[in-house]
Amino acid sequence: MIKEKIQELAAGIFEQVVSFRHHIHAHPELSFKEFETSLFIQKQLGAWGISFTTMANTGVVGLIKGDLPSEEVIALRADIDALPIHEATSKPYTSKNKGVMHACGHDVHTSSLLGTAYILNQMKASFGGTIKLIFQPGEEVLPGGASIMIKEGVLENPKPSNIIGQHVMPFIDAGKVGFRSGIYMASTxxxxxxxxxxxxxxxxxxxxxxxxxxxxxxxxxxxxxxxxxxxxxxxxxxxxxxxxxxxxxxxxxxxxxxxxxxxxxxxxxxxxxxxxxxxxxxxxxxxxxxxxxxxxxxGYPYLINEPQLTDSTRALAEDYLGKENVLDLDIWMAAEDFAYYSQVTNACFYRLGTGNAAKQATYSVHHPNFDIDEDALKSSTGLMAYIALKQLGN
Structure with a gap:
């Protein structure tokens, strides 16, 4: 029943998530200067009655507490900053801020987590535990927004037992996701x-x-x-x-x-x-x-996906998307400040497929022509909501 309900809510919020993504993509902001992006996130959470606080100046942390009794806490993370790249696409939502572009998919991460927040908030009468929503600034530049938010207490009060993050991958087709257990990404x-x-x-x-x-x-x-x-x-x-x-x-x-x-x-x-x-x-x-x-x-330390959490999360992805849509990943020598979370708590960082050759959505991240197949947003919101509820024991 949980899966079917999440799928129904994900389908219902899909067009709005796309509109979130278009707005954020058209108005990118550089690391630690994401003032309007932060206000946009706060506005959406507030409209849904989701409580939130701010930290690291532009970071936003929301809390959704289920109505059923449980002390379990899990965190979900999205990064919100853009890159100093001049966008070369000609889409209606192309960047309006010259020389700044969401070329790494953080607009996808942010809009997806907003959609996930909506789904979880709609379902709070049917689950127990607390979900912490981390909208993090400054992933692209040292020292990394994750390190600052950790120092400011993002993993305390309440303290999550696990943290989950997802990141776009244009070399995986939309509708699919990828996992690797253990050491995954490099220090830098x-x-x-x-x-x-x-x-x-x-x-x-x-x-x-x-x-x-x-x-x-x-x-x-x-x-x-x-x-x-x-x-x-x-x-x-x-x-x-x-x-x-x-x-x-x-x-x-x-x-x-x-x-x-x-x-x-x-x-x-x-x-x-x-x-x-x-x-x-x-x-x-x-x-x-x-x-x-x-x-x-x-720079950032290496990123390690805690094996037990990653294996169980992968199994949930197979259940939600179908086993044929869940892939194995190799070591990736790029770096991510999500690694800071993985050094202090159980973490799982997986890849969201966004590629589609027919739609010219194959350019690598950090490329001026980077874009996604937005069908990926059909699975990104619901999958993360499903993982969160199941990891809470519901």
Whole structure:
């Protein structure tokens, strides 16, 4: 009966969830500046009589307490921020904020959780326990809104035993979802390197200390940290995406700026790798007559899906969507600040299929043409409501 009722409510709220998504997508806001998005969420929750509080400035936390006796608490999370990307689509709901776009699907997460909130609120007479609705800001930039909300007590008063999150995946067809138990997503650290030498004329290299050459050696050498120091059974990624020399064809600059990312799936190796990288870069620069400032901005930890919770959640997804619509996922070396929740409580983070080749909904997240097959919203709201109620023991 619970499943059928949820499916009925999900079908009834579908068009409104689509309209929520269109509004949020058309009015994206950058991390920790989601003021209008936050007010929009508050307005919807308030209209349904769902109590809420705010934290981390733009975060919203709603509470739905079932009428039946139970002390169980579960949390559901959606992120609400957008990216500094200029949207290239020409849909009626294309971003109206130039240079800002919901290219990572957070508009889907937010509208879906609003739909889930509606369903659960309509059903509170028939379940016991409390559902905490976490609309979280700032997932896209360090230190991550999750870390701030945890510090401000989002996982207290009441304290959830589990937290569930979903994230769009354009490489999975709409109507399907994907799960992985155990370690799933990577930690991420940002590297900011300044190599200093002595600039001068490119025709007189013997009178200079070339920071471009030093940087080149550093980039190549640091890859050996991964290939020769990491356990080959442990995924590790070191990538540099930004190199700024600002010289010219005949000008050797005084310094070179280098920026990159390091990702892995083990905290001990993560710390050791960063120590080795800093030591190697500084040593190479010094040996070649220059100097190196190697700054590391510590990012998100790795994300782990608690096995028992994930396995039971997967089984519920199979029951709700059909076994043929639930897929196995591989390790994903991208990072997510949902990982902070997974480090302090039982967590399950699964993928919501949003792809459809016939509708050109196949572009990767963070792409200016990213969009979804909105049929995914037919399952996203009801599935999460079903998981929440069943995990509460109803």
């Amino acid at each position: 650290d940002e590297l900011y390197v300044t190599v200093t030498g002595k600039g001068g004329h490119g025709a007189q290299p013997h009178q200079n200390i070339d920071p471009v050459l030093i940087t080149s050696h550093i980039i190549v050498a640091l890859q050996q940290i991964v290939s020769r120091n990491a356990d080959p059974r442990l995924p590790s990624v070191l990538s540099f995406g930004k190199v700024i020399a600002n010289g010219a064809t005949n000008i050797i600059p005084n310094e070179v700026k280098l920026e990159g990312t390091f990702r892995t799936l083990n905290e001990e190796w993560r710390q050791e790798a960063k120590r080795l990288m800093k030591k190697m870069a500084e040593g190479i620069a010094e040996s070649m007559g220059g100097s190196c400032e190697f700054k590391i901005m510590n």
